[in-house]
Amino acid sequence: MASYHHGDLRRVLLSTAAEAIAESGPAALSLRELARRAGVSHAAPAHHFGDKAGLLTAFATQGFDLLADALRQAGDDLLDTGVAYVGFAVRHRAHFDVMFRPELYRADDPELVAARARSGDVLREGVARHTGREPDADALAAWSIVHGFATLWLSGALPPRVGDDPEAAARTVIRRLFD
Amino acid sequence: MASYHHGDLRRVLLSTAAEAIAESGPAALSLRELARRAGVSHAAPAHHFGDKAGLLTAFATQGFDLLADALRQAGDDLLDTGVAYVGFAVRHRAHFDVMFRPELYRADDPELVAARARSGDVLREGVARHTGREPDADALAAWSIVHGFATLWLSGALPPRVGDDPEAAARTVIRRLFD
DNA sequence: GTGCCATCTTGTCAATGACAAGTTAGGGTG
DNA sequence: CACCCTAACTTGTCATTGACAAGATGGCAC
Incomplete structure (x- = not known):
């Protein structure tokens, strides 16, 4: 094994990218380094993602989906949703680092646009539940x-x-918005 | 002229870097491209900044000083200070992009640390003036x-x-925090 | 068993950051 | 005024990288 048809390469590369980015940021990411860590040739990543921007597009898409999940699992309380947002950023630092840096990926990719919309919807619903009215300024502030x-x-x-506890500190800060 | 002893190279490189970063982000910044735009050899930037991180350290330092100035000029009202913060980010996008990405530069550089402290002080003073008590949670929320x-x-x-008016939108959002 | 095609490889090129060593000029010193 | 000394900049080079082209492999449908 570990020759042709790795099979799981795409998934492995994405999770390896998460490690590498968490270590030294998206700017320092090297496709060849990823390939080395995954034990494949230096051109293997290009097959799955086209180029570096392609890989980061897939990575950001995965990130927006993970964020939507995390926010949903936080429940109905808006304060908890906010804390979950911060928790996601800390726990999935690499994804968060890439997601809001559109110059690194293809921001008009259909799958990415869909995933971003999904997480945006969860956030907006949370705010709407809390204020009772249409979000807009409230959602933007939150x-x-x-x-x-x-x-x-x-x-x-x-x-x-x-x-050193980001979620506890976040809770204190977010409360300031709802007093 | 334009041969040896350019004289103004350091300043020119920093302002050229601002343009380049504003165009395509800090990740895409190339020292050789900067040198080309400034009309000097590909190794000239290294003389002034050591390496890429050195240049970005100087760039971020300049950014924190510009931010401190912008906040000071906004006056005594905290709402205005907040709007000025957003205005700075939009007007000096390149600096802002680098300043809060410490993995790109040397975050322990003495001059940088000093400049960052200066801008932090201005912000904290603004909050203290507004709330009357010691900042902490209020300052952090703001x-x-x-x-x-x-x-x-x-x-x-x-x-x-x-x-499409970031400062007007910011004013609306910030007000939510002080109701 | 045969062919197809996604998957992965090897090979190559231009561009880049970093470093080493050389060149120039301008200002201080004698 | 001659000297030199050093900061400012140059040329040259190397390993690494992203991108691309062309070839190798092997599982799967039929």
Whole structure:
């Protein structure tokens, strides 16, 4: 085995990419390095994804689907949904890092657009349940505050005094929006 | 002229980098392309910045200083400060893109640390003026919402219905935090 | 058993970042 | 005013990378 017809290569490459990106960011991602880690030739990734942008498009799509799942599992409370958003960013850092950097992938890819819409719907439903009216400004504010907190947390820009539990800190911050 | 001792190379490279990054993101930045645009040899940038991370460190430092200036000029009202934060992100997109991506540069560089602290101070002072008490959770919430909105705006993830004026939209969103 | 075709390989090219070693000029020193 | 000394920039080179072309392999339908 491990010769021709790996069979599972596409899936393996995506999960290997998650590790590599989590280690050193999307900018440092190398297709050849992925191939090496997966034990295949340097051109194997290109067959499944076309090029680097193709791989990251698939990766971002997977990310939006994972996000939709995570938000759904958080239940009906909007505060929990917000915390789940931050939790997703921390737990799936690599995906989150790529998803909101459209210059790295093909943002008009149909599958990606669909997955992004799915996660957006879950978020908007959560806000609508909470406010009772049509989202818009409320949803945008809620999305902004959780997205901003997650981004700042991941960037390491937050002062140490915030603590080391992102979800607990996020809960405190999000509450400020609903007082 | 335009031979040895360009004189202004460091400044020119930084502003050329701003253009290049604004066009295609920090990941696509090429030192050799910068050198070409500046009309110097492919190794000239390395002399001033050491390597790519060195250039981006200087670039991010410049960004934090520009941010501090922009926030100071916004005046004493916290809402205006928040709008100015978003305005900075939109107007200095390239800097903003790099500043919160520490894996691209040397986050422990002394000059960078100082510049980052300066802009952080301005933000925290604004929040302290508004709430009257010590910042912490309030500052974090305010920072999160403006940073999140700016990031989402730049990523193009926001639905078209938000409009095309980021600062007006930001004002609406930020108000949600202070009701 | 035969052919087909997705899957993967080997080979190659231009571009890039990093480094080494050389060249130039301008400012301070004697 | 001659010297040199050093910062600023150059040319040259190497390993690595992304992309592409062309070939090899083997499972599967018929």
